[in-house]
Amino acid sequence: MFSYQYRDPFGLDERGRAESRRHRGGVLGQLADGTIPTYRFGSTARENEFADRWSKPGGLWAHDLPEAPAHLVPACSCGWRGTPVPYDPEGGAYPDPEAPRLLWDAAGDSARTAWTAHAAAAISDTVPDALNLQLSQLADGLRHLAEEEPRAALAVLQTLQQTAATTKATALTTAREHHISPAALGQPFGGIRQHIHDLYRSMVCKLALALRA
Template sequence: MVWVHEEIGGHEGRAVAVLGDGSEPDGAWWTHDGADGRRRAIAIRPACECGWRGEMFPLDVADHEVAEGTADGTGPYGAWDAHVVRLLGDQVPEDVAQAIAGLRRQLAELTERRPLAAAAAAALVEKMGTAVLQRSVSAARTTESWDAIGRALGVSRQAAHQRWSRVLLVPQGNDTPA
């Protein structure tokens, strides 16, 4: 089975068989079961078309979804997905960028026709943006460096630290202003 990440088109991954000598034979991993003279795989690992290889996982030829981890996001699939997420880094997904651009156009048009309504809408966007920014930085602080956070925000490591180091980590919740 080939895995394709929704946010990074064309970046494909798959589980590959690992033989006792560490080599990765061609073909579907589950065909390397030792039957009919084929070499028997000792494990499977995630592989990405970019050349990345992940850690090895136990082989369960009887249940492909369990072995690959596709049902619950664990195992080789979970490791490959984490690899892709690291590649994505602070890249804004295309659908989100398009939604922001569309909102920007709508607010500009509304400003021409109904400036008070545009101001009210912009205030709601500002409140939502502040809440999302706080939650996002709080979430990023659990796994990312201040340097990475600063880069994502377009500021220096020091500026990110000064602004956000004292902000309490906030739980995930609804960002829609009341």
């Protein structure tokens, strides 16, 4: 039994991240009729995982079946399922860039890549450095604008509020698609809310002083 053998690509589970431990990756076999076979494990039914072999054509079911899958489905222990990848037991050969041989797990590799992208979306909460720099520059520009042209600064802030609302809605929809836990979503929002509140309060104070002048 493979039991979701792929772990997050950032090594966060070793550091005790609760959200990371919720996401274990695996590949399920889907038959030609669209069903994913299951087997009994104690009193529960488990979906049958499939390992696409790299060394030769074909692969192995975690719980043996005579029929090869028609598709491989990237899956995560959180409940997420990716788009099925067509599977040909005799196909999938591609060259190994590090050695003069063929690898036979193109379908399995595609499924693992899809799960890795899911894990990145579900686990990573690191803001890219380039975006952090842009946000810092925007904040500096807004502070200067508030001191020089308060009405223009208020117009920019209104636009930012509208953008933040639509962006948050998109992020929450994507989070639901990736089965991110509410607790994990609440962690960054607490700090973000406080930061926005502090920045907004500072802006309002400066604008009030500028309008009185």
